[in-house]
Amino acid sequence: MASPRSFSSPSPLATFGYKVTYLLHETLLGLRRGGWLNWAAVSTLMVLLFLVGISLHLAWGLEASVGSLGNQLQISAYLRPSAQAETLVPTVKALDHVVDVQVITKEQAWKTLLIDMGMRDQASVEQQFGQNPLVDTLRVQVDALPHLDSVAATLKRLDPIEEVAYGSQVVKHLQSLQETLRLGCLTITSVLTLATVAVITTTIRLIVMARRREIEVMQLVGATAAWIYLPFVLQGFLFGVIGALAAWGLVLGSQGVLQDLFGTIVALPFLQFTGEATTNRNWQLPLILLGMGTFLGTMGSLIAVHRSSR
Amino acid sequence: MITDFTTPPPLATEPPAHPEPHRDYRDFRGQVILHRVTKIFPGGTCVLDNVSLRINQGEFIFITGVSGAGKSTLLRLLYGAEQPTHGRVIVDNTELTRIRPRPLALLRRRLGVVFQDYRLLSNRTVNENVAFVLRAQGMSPAEIRRRLEPTLKMVGLAQKGHRFPHELSGGEQQRLSLARAIVNTPTILLADEPTGNLDQENSLLVLEILKRLNSFGVTILMTTHDPYLLSQAHHRLLRLHQGHLLEVSSPETG
Numbered sequence: 001m002a003s004p005r006s007f008s009s010p011s012p013l014a015t016f017g018y019k020v021t022y023l024l025h026e027t028l029l030g031l032r033r034g035g036w037l038n039w040a041a042v043s044t045l046m047v048l049l050f051l052v053g054i055s056l057h058l059a060w061g062l063e064a065s066v067g068s069l070g071n072q073l074q075i076s077a078y079l080r081p082s083a084q085a086e087t088l089v090p091t092v093k094a095l096d097h098v099v100d101v102q103v104i105t106k107e108q109a110w111k112t113l114l115i116d117m118g119m120r121d122q123a124s125v126e127q128q129f130g131q132n133p134l135v136d137t138l139r140v141q142v143d144a145l146p147h148l149d150s151v152a153a154t155l156k157r158l159d160p161i162e163e164v165a166y167g168s169q170v171v172k173h174l175q176s177l178q179e180t181l182r183l184g185c186l187t188i189t190s191v192l193t194l195a196t197v198a199v200i201t202t203t204i205r206l207i208v209m210a211r212r213r214e215i216e217v218m219q220l221v222g223a224t225a226a227w228i229y230l231p232f233v234l235q236g237f238l239f240g241v242i243g244a245l246a247a248w249g250l251v252l253g254s255q256g257v258l259q260d261l262f263g264t265i266v267a268l269p270f271l272q273f274t275g276e277a278t279t280n281r282n283w284q285l286p287l288i289l290l291g292m293g294t295f296l297g298t299m300g301s302l303i304a305v306h307r308s309s310r
Numbered sequence: 311m312i313t314d315f316t317t318p319p320p321l322a323t324e325p326p327a328h329p330e331p332h333r334d335y336r337d338f339r340g341q342v343i344l345h346r347v348t349k350i351f352p353g354g355t356c357v358l359d360n361v362s363l364r365i366n367q368g369e370f371i372f373i374t375g376v377s378g379a380g381k382s383t384l385l386r387l388l389y390g391a392e393q394p395t396h397g398r399v400i401v402d403n404t405e406l407t408r409i410r411p412r413p414l415a416l417l418r419r420r421l422g423v424v425f426q427d428y429r430l431l432s433n434r435t436v437n438e439n440v441a442f443v444l445r446a447q448g449m450s451p452a453e454i455r456r457r458l459e460p461t462l463k464m465v466g467l468a469q470k471g472h473r474f475p476h477e478l479s480g481g482e483q484q485r486l487s488l489a490r491a492i493v494n495t496p497t498i499l500l501a502d503e504p505t506g507n508l509d510q511e512n513s514l515l516v517l518e519i520l521k522r523l524n525s526f527g528v529t530i531l532m533t534t535h536d537p538y539l540l541s542q543a544h545h546r547l548l549r550l551h552q553g554h555l556l557e558v559s560s561p562e563t564g
Contacts, residue, residue, distance in 0.1 A: 018450050214431055214442075220389070221494065222419035223446035225411055 026231035027238065034207050038239070041196075041203040045243030045296060046250070048192040049289045053251035054258065055185035056285060062178045075152050075166040077138040083160035085136035091158065092140060097151055100141035106134040135162070193296065200239060200300025201307075204232050208308040229305040236301025237294050244293030248286045339403050340367025340497050340529055342388060347397035349383055357383045359553030360397070367497070370521070370530045372540060374558070375550035381533035384550065385500045388531070389423055390414045402497050419447055422491030422499040422528075426506035428483045430475040430490075436462065437471040440489050447494065461493040465519055481512030488519055492528075499523060501532040505539060513539055 031038055077092075079085055085103040092101045110132040114125060138161075142151050152164045208215065218228050342365040349358040357380035365371055375381050386392040387399050390406050399406040404417045431439055440461060444454045462468045465485040467478075475483055484504055491499060501520065505513035517539060524530045534540065540547060547558040 014450065015448070019448055022445060022448070213429070217429060217431065217442065217490075218446040219415075220418060220423055220429075221443040221446055221490075222415045222417070222421075224415045227446065227448060 023231055023234060027234040030207050030211075030231055030235045031238065033210060034203060034235070037203040037206055041200045041239045041297075041300075042243050042246070044192075044196045044199045045239055045293055046246040048189070048196045048296075049244055049247030049293055050250045051185075051192065052189055052292065053247055053285055053289055054254070055181070055189070056288065057251065057255070057258075058181060059178065059185070062174055062181065073142045073144070073148065075140045075142065075148065075155060075164055077140060077155045077158075077161045078163040078165070079136045079138070079160045080162045081135050083136060085138050088138065088158065088160055092138060092155065095151060095154055097143045097147040098140055099143050102139040102141075104137040104139060106132055106136050109134045109137060196296050197300045197303065200236055200297055201304045203239075204236055204301040204304035205308060207235070208232060208304060229308075232305050233298060233301045236297040236299075236304075238297070239300075240293035240295065240297025241290065243297070244286070244289040247293070248289050251285065251289075338400050340527075341365060341400070341402065342498060342529065342531065343398075343400040344384075344387070345398040345400070347387065347394045347399060349380070349387065349392065350395045356553050358387075358394075358550075358555075361553070361555045362397075363548070363555055365529060365531060367529055368524070368527045370524045370543075370545040371532070372543060372545055372547045373531065373533045373550060373555075374535050374540065374547060375533075376535065379550040380553065381550055382502050385423075385502050385531065385533060388498075388500055389418060389421055419494060420497050422494065422496035424484070424487050424491045424499070424501040424504045426503040428475070428487040430483060430486060432475050435472050435474055436467055436478070436486055436489075439475070439486060440493050443490050443493055457493050461489045464492070464522070465489045466515075479512075481508050481515060484508060484512070484516055485519065488516065492523060496528060498529040498531065501530065503533055503535075505534060505536055510538060514542065517543065 034041075079088070085105060089101050089103060092098060113134070138155075140151065140155065142148055148166055152166050155161055156164050215228055342363070344361055344363040347358055347361045348356065350356045361384075373381050373384065383392060387394055387406070388401050390409060394407070401417060402420050404413060406414070406417075409417070431442065434442060437458060440458055441454045444457060449457075458471075459468065462471060465488050467482060467485055467489060470478065470482065475486065478486065484507070488504070491501075499520070504520075505516055508516065513536060520530050520532065549556045549558045
């Protein structure tokens with residue numbers, strides 16, 4: 001038997017080094033023994049984080065759209081097909097809170113539309129669609145956001161004007177959409193969070209059960225609870241990291257598909273998934289997913305370990 | 311001579327009347343003290359009834375008694391796997407009453423425990439089973455290597471370091487279990503029927519190892535009901551009977 005007195009204590013750095021090595025080794029061993037249970041835990045976490053990621057992306061896109069639309073102080077007034085916009089300009093300019101009026105004739109609008117649609121041969125298009133179906137439009141600039149509604153109402157009462165459209169209507173529509181989306185996401189996220197923690201807890205508990213004999217021996221020879229259970233907590237943390245990375249990859253990979261899907265369903269093609277509206281927050285997404293993943297992973301394993309060590 | 315130990319033996323330094331949990335009692339280094347200990351299980355079974363006992367450092371004690379007499383419970387009280395219903399347990403300067411997990415873990419590093427069923431890790435080799443103890447305590451790989459060889463040599467398993475437990479005989483498995491218990495140089499070794507599954511030859515081999523350890527100053531507390539082993543040992547012998555601890559013989563009385 002070696003004498004404990006002849007034991008020369010290694011440097012604190014070396015001690016720290018082999019303690020970390022031991023913990024990592026035990027964590028990897030746990031992962032290896034977890035088998036398919038690991039994938040159950042990681043994939044549940046991944047699905048949850050993917051949905052959270054998508055929701056966040058959509059919420060940010062909507063938020064940006066609402067923000068940009070809310071700043072627009074412009075009203076579009078569409079005239080009856082036969083009416084000429086120029087005749088109405090002095091009347092509109094004389095209205096209170098109106099700063100500027102711009103005329104867009106139906107010919108200009110038609111030309112712009114054709115260019116936007118990529119059709120250069122105006123004659124052949126007109127042959128297909130008949131005459132220019134558009135109407136003259138007035139772009140009315142208002143001095144402040146609170147006056148948008150009153151000016152729009154006044155414009156609507158003017159005779160040749162048939163329809164008015166302005167940002168705040170879209171903003172209201174988007175805000176209600178945002179609210180619905182937020183509620184839906186919150187519900188799904190809450191349910192999935194509970195399911196994720198339950199799956200991780202079960203996974204770690206099963207791994208702890210499988211290693212019960214070793215844990216018994218460790219307790220018997222004086223290993224501290226932290227030393228015994230830290231690898232399991234690290235394992236939960238790793239589930240979080242892997243789940244978050246996979247979810248982030250999925251979010252990035254599915255952006256194009258989702259843009260098309262939402263464009264079709266919501267018919268708001270200006271909603272941005274990849275554009276400027278969300279680009280400046282893109283770096284936040286992996287951090288949020290990683291934070292949430294590691295938190296849930298660690299929480300799940302802590303619950304499992306707490307129950308097992310009782 | 312049979313002495314009933316229900317009356318507590320006089321202690322050189324009496325423990326305080328109201329023990330402070332987890333306090334170190336420097337006067338009881340290497341000793342095992344049970345002071346008016348009663349253990350009643352939740353079902354109402356009284357296993358130990360007002361038992362008092364003092365084992366000095368370097369002593370070799372046998373505890374015998376029929377199955378179910380409470381031998382294992384007594385040992386479990388000593389390594390903190392059970393708490394007494396009443397009374398106090400002091401092991402190697404540490405009061406075990408309401409002991410917290412960390413001081414208990416630190417105490418267990420100074421104890422060695424051996425079981426009848428060996429409790430080996432079947433998926434680890436001989437070397438790994440022994441090294442596992444030291445790794446679990448956070449020792450460096452160099453220190454583990456340094457301790458491994460002499461320990462295995464002492465129990466006669468130096469040549470079988472790479473074998474798995476199922477490749478060893480019963481006697482070898484118990485010696486491996488012993489190696490695991492002593493690799494950490496314990497001050498007290500608790501052996502719960504270590505020869506219960508062994509033939510006479512292997513039992514004597516285990517006894518020899520325990521005697522050698524005892525000669526290094528390790529306090530040994532061993533439970534057994536093997537009359538042959540008891541006849542060979544010539545050590546202090548206590549008997550647990552109906553919850554009472556009776557002194558059957560001491561080396562002096564033979």
